[in-house]
Amino acid sequence: MTPQPVVNRSLLALAGLVLLGGGLLILSAGLDIYRRHDLVPPAGWPLTTPDDVLLGSADRARWSSQGWWWWPAVIAALVLVVLLALWWLLAQLRRRRPGALPVGGTPPQEGIELLDRALSDAIAAEAGALPGVEHTAVRITGRPAHPLTRVGLTLTSQAAPGTVLDALCEGPLRTARRSTGSSHLPTEVRLQVAGHKPHRTE
Amino acid sequence: MTSDDPAPPTHSTTPSAHPATVPLTKEPEEPREQPAEPGPPEHDVLPPNLTAGEHDRGHRSHRPWSARRLPAALVAALVLVAAGAALVDVVAVRAGRPAAAWRRHLADELATRPVDDVWMLTGAAVAAAVGVWLIVLALTPGLRHWLPLRSPAPGLRAALDRDGAADLIRDAAMRVPGVGKARIRVRRHRVKARADVRFRDPRQVKDDLTAVLDDERGQLALARPPRIVVRVRRRTD
Numbered sequence: 110m111t112p113q114p115v116v117n118r119s120l121l122a123l124a125g126l127v128l129l130g131g132g133l134l135i136l137s138a139g140l141d142i143y144r145r146h147d148l149v150p151p152a153g154w155p156l157t158t159p160d161d162v163l164l165g166s167a168d169r170a171r172w173s174s175q176g177w178w179w180w181p182a183v184i185a186a187l188v189l190v191v192l193l194a195l196w197w198l199l200a201q202l203r204r205r206r207p208g209a210l211p212v213g214g215t216p217p218q219e220g221i222e223l224l225d226r227a228l229s230d231a232i233a234a235e236a237g238a239l240p241g242v243e244h245t246a247v248r249i250t251g252r253p254a255h256p257l258t259r260v261g262l263t264l265t266s267q268a269a270p271g272t273v274l275d276a277l278c279e280g281p282l283r284t285a286r287r288s289t290g291s292s293h294l295p296t297e298v299r300l301q302v303a304g305h306k307p308h309r310t311e
Numbered sequence: 312m313t314s315d316d317p318a319p320p321t322h323s324t325t326p327s328a329h330p331a332t333v334p335l336t337k338e339p340e341e342p343r344e345q346p347a348e349p350g351p352p353e354h355d356v357l358p359p360n361l362t363a364g365e366h367d368r369g370h371r372s373h374r375p376w377s378a379r380r381l382p383a384a385l386v387a388a389l390v391l392v393a394a395g396a397a398l399v400d401v402v403a404v405r406a407g408r409p410a411a412a413w414r415r416h417l418a419d420e421l422a423t424r425p426v427d428d429v430w431m432l433t434g435a436a437v438a439a440a441v442g443v444w445l446i447v448l449a450l451t452p453g454l455r456h457w458l459p460l461r462s463p464a465p466g467l468r469a470a471l472d473r474d475g476a477a478d479l480i481r482d483a484a485m486r487v488p489g490v491g492k493a494r495i496r497v498r499r500h501r502v503k504a505r506a507d508v509r510f511r512d513p514r515q516v517k518d519d520l521t522a523v524l525d526d527e528r529g530q531l532a533l534a535r536p537p538r539i540v541v542r543v544r545r546r547t548d
Contacts, residue, residue: 114379139425297375
């Protein structure tokens with residue numbers, strides 16, 4: 110898989126820290142925590158008394174009169190933030206697919222490739238024929254060098270997940286490994302059970 | 312079609328229900344070979360010594376980590392809208408146009424409301440709560456709806472849907488003679504089975520039920536078999 114989860118989680122943590130820090134700053138000043146507990150905030154600490162405002166006109170005047178570079182700097186920073194947010198958002202919407210997988214192990218044989226969709230269709234067809242499997246959904250994600258096969262199986266109510274998993278490993282996944290010629294095919298399997306009314310299975 | 316995503320992003324919000332129970336501190340209960348690692352689910356290659364102290368078969372299946380797509384998309388969209396609006400207005404003002412009404416209003420409010428104003432305090436409390444929530448999302452695995460299964464091969468990770476597990480266990484409970492109705496609640500570490508007994512001695516039914524459910528738990532091949540709690544109730548109406 111791509112390092113996307115790490116990026117997502119880091120940025121979420123960053124956003125969370127910013128919100129938490131800002132919220133606590135305002136709360137501690139607004140509830141007058143510093144005075145009640147005889148705490149002395151360091152010099153230059155923003156928001157120390159309940160009468161403070163977030164952005165007074167004095168602050169605005171001070172920031173705006175920084176010099177000619179102030180507004181260009183603000184615009185540049187905003188452009189940067191907008192671009193980063195856009196990239197982050199698009200990364201969530203995009204699904205990376207390998208397209209074609211190299212065939213023949215290492216080094217891959219020149220010019221022979223297997224389309225990811227062909228492989229996932231083949232796995233789905235073979236897995237769908239296993240006993241106890243009602244529906245399959247197979248997708249291959251990741252980059253050609255590091256594909257990840259995601260198999261979603263809906264089992265019938267008579268199936269035993271452990272048995273189906275073994276059969277999947279011995280059947281379709283072994284075939285897939287053989288057809289790509291790579292001994293290593295990372296796979297993620299999600300099992301669900303077809304919904305049904307309570308009944309006595311004989 | 313094959314393009315169905317087995318892990319729709321909506322699952323990423325499932326851990327929200329119990330933030331207090333989510334944290335990683337559950338992991339150390341595991342056999343110590345698996346340190347809880349907050350990394351991406353890239354555990355393709357399991358170290359060979361893993362299999363030594365394993366169960367009767369197979370390799371331990373790690374708990375999958377959610378990619379957190381949905382919260383990431385939401386936060387990204389919010390930041391994009393806010394920064395984009397600010398950028399447009401700053402540029403417009405530099406170009407000699409008057410500032411937008413929302414900006415003047417916002418600046419006015421920020422300059423006149425002291426921080427002990429009730430709206431400021433509410434807003435700050437909400438922001439802090441959302442911040443805590445985002446941090447929890449960032450640090451916890453998520454996907455609480457999926458129970459990891461023992462994996463029969465290295466490089467294969469498998470998980471079973473909790474509702475599916477409940478359905479299978481319920482079917483097994485219904486096979487016990489005397490059980491008229493069974494309600495199963497599957498949680499990550501405990502399965503609660505409540506059964507109505509229509510005939511036979513309830514104590515005997517309970518023993519049978521316990522045995523059958525233990526057996527069914529083995530069939531599920533869960534990496535971390537939950538405790539099973541059986542309750543029976545006589546119901547003859």
